[in-house]
Amino acid sequence: MKSIALFGGTFDPVHNGHIQSATELKQRLSLDELRLVPCHLPVHRASPGCSSEQRLAMVKLAVAGTPLQVDDREMHRNRLSYSVDTLESLRNELGDQVSLSWVMGTDAFAAFDSWHRWQDFLTLAHIIVMQRPGEVLPEAGPVAQLIAQYGTDTVEPLQQQAAGAIRFESLTPYPVSATAIRSALSGQQAAEFKLEHSMAPAVLHYIQTHQLYGYQA
Numbered sequence: 001m002k003s004i005a006l007f008g009g010t011f012d013p014v015h016n017g018h019i020q021s022a023t024e025l026k027q028r029l030s031l032d033e034l035r036l037v038p039c040h041l042p043v044h045r046a047s048p049g050c051s052s053e054q055r056l057a058m059v060k061l062a063v064a065g066t067p068l069q070v071d072d073r074e075m076h077r078n079r080l081s082y083s084v085d086t087l088e089s090l091r092n093e094l095g096d097q098v099s100l101s102w103v104m105g106t107d108a109f110a111a112f113d114s115w116h117r118w119q120d121f122l123t124l125a126h127i128i129v130m131q132r133p134g135e136v137l138p139e140a141g142p143v144a145q146l147i148a149q150y151g152t153d154t155v156e157p158l159q160q161q162a163a164g165a166i167r168f169e170s171l172t173p174y175p176v177s178a179t180a181i182r183s184a185l186s187g188q189q190a191a192e193f194k195l196e197h198s199m200a201p202a203v204l205h206y207i208q209t210h211q212l213y214g215y216q217a
């Protein structure tokens with residue numbers, strides 16, 4: 001069965017933590033496609049530091065030369081970027097004979113029961129949770145119950161079923177965040193923070209050229 005995974009994010013901006021983790025995940029799970037999906041109007045956070053078009057442009061630059069792809073469908077919906085709408089849209093395109101997954105970090109998954117129509121997710125897709133050291137999951141409550149019911153120790157459900165499983169993958173940690181990058185760009189972080197080690201050169205060049213996030217030459 002063909003397998004496609006969507007990795008949604010604000011990507012404000014996209015960085016090597018996103019790209020390295022997604023690349024490792026695609027290879028580890030032998031996914032046919034892993035698409036980065038930049039959100040247009042984020043649901044649970046303040047407005048991003050630059051426009052949707054700029055974030056999309058940076059994601060396109062970041063995936064060049066990688067085995068990853070970009071899906072810009074959220075840019076075409078002029079309302080809050082609910083992930084369940086994105087999954088429904090892709091599921092309608094693909095039919096029910098393709099394995100579809102939504103990828104997120106542990107931090108996002110811990111609050112998953114606050115997501116719009118979260119109960120519908122597993123009828124549309126699998127969930128792949130990228131685990132990083134030190135992150136903890138709820139031990140009780142709706143998310144813990146979901147894990148108990150749908151968690152899988154093997155990759156087979158992702159390869160053989162269209163939807164319905166939760167899979168945890170511990171990936172090589174890449175400790176960088178968009179928050180730290182924005183802070184460094186605006187001059188609020190120590191000079192030893194190496195921007196060029198945190199993001200693709202083309203993305204850094206784009207930020208510098210467009211003077212995003214308060215960057216000044």
Ligand SMILES: Nc1ncnc2c1ncn2[C@@H]1O[C@H](COP(=O)(O)OP(=O)(O)OP(=O)(O)O)[C@@H](O)[C@H]1O
Pocket residue numbers: 008009010011012016017018021103104105106107108130174175176177178179180
């Ligand atoms: N260093 C990283 N390694 C792996 N996954 C990451 C990393 N940073 C963020 N993610 C995951 O990528 C997804 C999109 O993250 P997002 O665009 O919010 O980046 P971020 O660096 O967490 O941003 P911010 O610091 O602004 O919150 C989330 O599911 C998040 O858990």
Ligand SMILES: O=C(O)c1ccc[n+]([C@@H]2O[C@H](COP(=O)([O-])O)[C@@H](O)[C@H]2O)c1
Pocket residue numbers: 007008009010011037038039042043044045081082083084104108114115116
């Ligand atoms: O659909 C929701 O209710 C929802 C709530 C919070 C986050 N998301 C999605 O989760 C992804 C990661 O979000 P963020 O804020 O960590 O960049 C991104 O694609 C968001 O649109 C989605």
